[in-house]
Amino acid sequence: MMEYFIGIDIGSSSIKTVLIDQNASIVNFSVVPTGYSFNKNSENALLQLLSERDLKISDIKSIVSTGYGRKLFKLAQKNISEITANAKGAYIISKLKIKLKTIINIGGQDSKIIIIDDSGKVQNFFMNDKCAAGTGRFLEMVSRNLEIDIENFGNIHFQHHGTPLSINNTCAVFAESEIISLLAEGHNKSGIISGVHHSIAKRISIMANRIGIEDSVLFDGGTALNKGMVAALEDELLKKIYVPEHPQITTALGAAIIAKENDESN
Amino acid sequence: MTKEVSDKLQELKIPELKSSLTSKLKNEVYKAISEIKTTFQDSPEGMKYFLNRYEDLIDDQNKDYKNKKIIATNCIYVPEELIYASGAIPVRICNGFYALDQAGANYLPAKACPLVRSTIGMIDNNYYPFGAEPLMVVNPSSCDQKKKMGEIQTKSNIPIYLLETPPVKDSDDAREYWLKSIIRFKSILEKTSRQKITKSKLKSAINKIYLAQNEFRRFNNLRKNAGIISGTEAITVINTYFFDDIESWTTHLNLLNNELEKKIQIKKQLNSTDKPRIILTGSPSIFPNIKIPLLIEKHGGIVVNDDFCSSTRFLYDTIAVDEWNMYDMIPAIAERYLKPSTCPNLSPNKDRGRKLIETIKEFNANGVVYQSLAGCHLFEIESLNIISLLRQSGIPVLYIEVDYSPENTGQIITRLEAFLESLT
Numbered sequence: 001m002m003e004y005f006i007g008i009d010i011g012s013s014s015i016k017t018v019l020i021d022q023n024a025s026i027v028n029f030s031v032v033p034t035g036y037s038f039n040k041n042s043e044n045a046l047l048q049l050l051s052e053r054d055l056k057i058s059d060i061k062s063i064v065s066t067g068y069g070r071k072l073f074k075l076a077q078k079n080i081s082e083i084t085a086n087a088k089g090a091y092i093i094s095k096l097k098i099k100l101k102t103i104i105n106i107g108g109q110d111s112k113i114i115i116i117d118d119s120g121k122v123q124n125f126f127m128n129d130k131c132a133a134g135t136g137r138f139l140e141m142v143s144r145n146l147e148i149d150i151e152n153f154g155n156i157h158f159q160h161h162g163t164p165l166s167i168n169n170t171c172a173v174f175a176e177s178e179i180i181s182l183l184a185e186g187h188n189k190s191g192i193i194s195g196v197h198h199s200i201a202k203r204i205s206i207m208a209n210r211i212g213i214e215d216s217v218l219f220d221g222g223t224a225l226n227k228g229m230v231a232a233l234e235d236e237l238l239k240k241i242y243v244p245e246h247p248q249i250t251t252a253l254g255a256a257i258i259a260k261e262n263d264e265s266n
Numbered sequence: 267m268t269k270e271v272s273d274k275l276q277e278l279k280i281p282e283l284k285s286s287l288t289s290k291l292k293n294e295v296y297k298a299i300s301e302i303k304t305t306f307q308d309s310p311e312g313m314k315y316f317l318n319r320y321e322d323l324i325d326d327q328n329k330d331y332k333n334k335k336i337i338a339t340n341c342i343y344v345p346e347e348l349i350y351a352s353g354a355i356p357v358r359i360c361n362g363f364y365a366l367d368q369a370g371a372n373y374l375p376a377k378a379c380p381l382v383r384s385t386i387g388m389i390d391n392n393y394y395p396f397g398a399e400p401l402m403v404v405n406p407s408s409c410d411q412k413k414k415m416g417e418i419q420t421k422s423n424i425p426i427y428l429l430e431t432p433p434v435k436d437s438d439d440a441r442e443y444w445l446k447s448i449i450r451f452k453s454i455l456e457k458t459s460r461q462k463i464t465k466s467k468l469k470s471a472i473n474k475i476y477l478a479q480n481e482f483r484r485f486n487n488l489r490k491n492a493g494i495i496s497g498t499e500a501i502t503v504i505n506t507y508f509f510d511d512i513e514s515w516t517t518h519l520n521l522l523n524n525e526l527e528k529k530i531q532i533k534k535q536l537n538s539t540d541k542p543r544i545i546l547t548g549s550p551s552i553f554p555n556i557k558i559p560l561l562i563e564k565h566g567g568i569v570v571n572d573d574f575c576s577s578t579r580f581l582y583d584t585i586a587v588d589e590w591n592m593y594d595m596i597p598a599i600a601e602r603y604l605k606p607s608t609c610p611n612l613s614p615n616k617d618r619g620r621k622l623i624e625t626i627k628e629f630n631a632n633g634v635v636y637q638s639l640a641g642c643h644l645f646e647i648e649s650l651n652i653i654s655l656l657r658q659s660g661i662p663v664l665y666i667e668v669d670y671s672p673e674n675t676g677q678i679i680t681r682l683e684a685f686l687e688s689l690t
Contacts, residue, residue, distance in 0.1 A: 068676060083684030110677065122688040124662070127681055 007255025010069030013108030016252040064259040089254025091120030098216035106223035132172035134203035157228025165195030197232035220247040290365035298554035312522030329397035338400040350471035358508040362555025390420040497569020542689035549639035550576035610644035
């Protein structure tokens with residue numbers, strides 16, 4: 001009889017759900033928008049995930065929630081901070097490929113840098129939540145301004161050659177007006193997109209310098225799907241960055257692993 | 267605000283929103299008190315007196331200080347012995363009220379320190395404890411924001427006296443400058459309260475504070491038994507010293523200490539001791555701004571000590587007098603207020619890190635939470651040195667920037683939880 005565990009990461013822009021079995025292999029996962037009634041949406045996402053694999057909620061041994069909505073999710077037996085969950089998931093997913101030391105996560109409403117020890121335990125972390133300019137929210141805003149889907153940002157980033165345009169404002173709202181001025185000056189969209197990526201990467205690298213990052217570096221969160229963002233970050237940090245295959249779900253995976261580990265220790 | 271607290275407020279019939287300043291202050295105090303009562307249900311009996319003092323504080327009918335000589339003070343650098351010896355009562359007015367911080371925002375920049383803003387808010391609104399009408403406000407030059415705040419013309423006519431403090435404590439010049447400043451302060455006090463500070467008056471003032479400090483040290487020592495009293499409650503107890511009658515405060519702390527000692531004897535602990543033990547450092551948490559200690563203790567940690575200028579650092583160091591002569595007592599007072607200071611206004615400030623590490627060892631702490639009030643530049647800047655020192659010593663530390671806004675704690679909770687999870 002197989003045993004199953006679920007980790008659910010209820011973030012500010014999307015809900016990530018991961019279903020694992022007793023061998024910690026991923027059986028199914030999903031990413032859906034958070035929306036207004038995130039509790040209901042989380043429940044639906046979880047049930048959908050199960051029905052795709054012909055499973056019922058009673059087949060699940062344990063559920064751990066994480067992310068901003070973690071406390072209100074009734075189906076979870078336990079909740080854990082997204083920093084602990086992120087460290088766990090990133091460590092597990094990269095264990096066979098790199099010797100992970102630093103995790104950079106750019107989420108919807110914050111960005112964080114987590115330093116872990118050799119066993120994958122959080123040693124130190126730094127979190128920026130005061131300002132949207134270093135987060136995924138900023139990219140969403142630029143996407144609206146330029147009328148370009150975020151999915152295309154990666155490709156457009158590489159169409160720009162030479163020095164990226166500089167966007168200096170540290171506040172997303174004022175950066176928006178800076179972008180509008182750049183458009184008015186006749187700059188093209190690729191220059192602006194590459195400039196925006198570099199501006200976020202610069203903010204991350206200031207945090208990184210404060211905390212003191214070490215190799216190897218893993219980058220996750222939905223923003224890590226954007227190849228332009230990865231390139232800009234490598235540029236600013238002067239480091240090679242590892243991006244897992246599904247960077248959005250590492251935190252949810254971590255929560256699922258924690259569900260499994262808790263179950264084993266009980 | 268948690269569900270229990272809002273229920274409690276409902277029960278107490280306290281209006282949530284009322285425009286007047288006093289009702290806002292009342293709300294803040296009641297909120298903090300009911301948070302404490304609902305979170306720490308095993309609270310010692312002796313806590314009641316201290317919580318009641320806050321209810322007295324916001325009782326408009328309480329005019330205990332109405333016709334008394336009151337000197338308002340603004341900082342840990344102000345020698346209270348001299349104030350008592352001049353026949354006046356010191357009342358410390360730096361505070362943790364959000365409503366006063368909002369009121370003070372009329373005078374200071376948006377990015378200024380909330381503690382300084384709330385102080386000017388109190389001065390501007392003439393809102394002093396127990397109907398007090400201070401003869402003057404003693405404002406030290408310890409930090410730039412306090413210093414410049416003292417020059418601002420508010421609605422108040424109470425004179426503000428600048429107590430000059432040196433930016434350094436190690437040089438002979440600095441110590442001499444400070445001694446001269448203390449001597450000048452003594453004569454200002456004599457003029458203001460129209461009473462000469464005599465040898466015997468000063469001696470009895472020193473002893474009065476010494477007795478209070480003695481009880482405080484006993485209390486501090488009892489806190490080594492992690493869990494015997496929560497850090498949030500401990501901070502609340504010590505904060506009442508700001509405005510309480512010193513003798514009454516000492517008596518009631520003595521009773522609380524006796525109670526805690528008995529608890530230890532029968533090994534009754536408030537919290538299980540396997541919780542991560544946290545030391546708080548940085549900008550002070552002054553009641554009702556108990557946000558950070560309360561969140562730490564609600565989410566699985568226990569605050570065993572702090573180095574706040576409003577609590578542990580406020581009362582720990584005592585005066586060492588050799589001979590009870592004026593020429594010995596005055597330098598002894600000057601020395602007590604400068605030499606042990608680890609205020610970040612001092613440069614260099616190596617003692618702060620050294621003392622912090624000693625406290626961590628003494629209280630067997632697992633980690634440090636460094637609190638900076640947003641806009642408190644000295645503590646913000648010094649965080650780099652302190653954090654790197656702690657890391658070199660293998661002590662986990664979490665840096666948190668906070669303001670006085672009572673809500674919006676979700677993101678702070680995420681950090682605190684992650685930090686506490688990493689300690690277990």
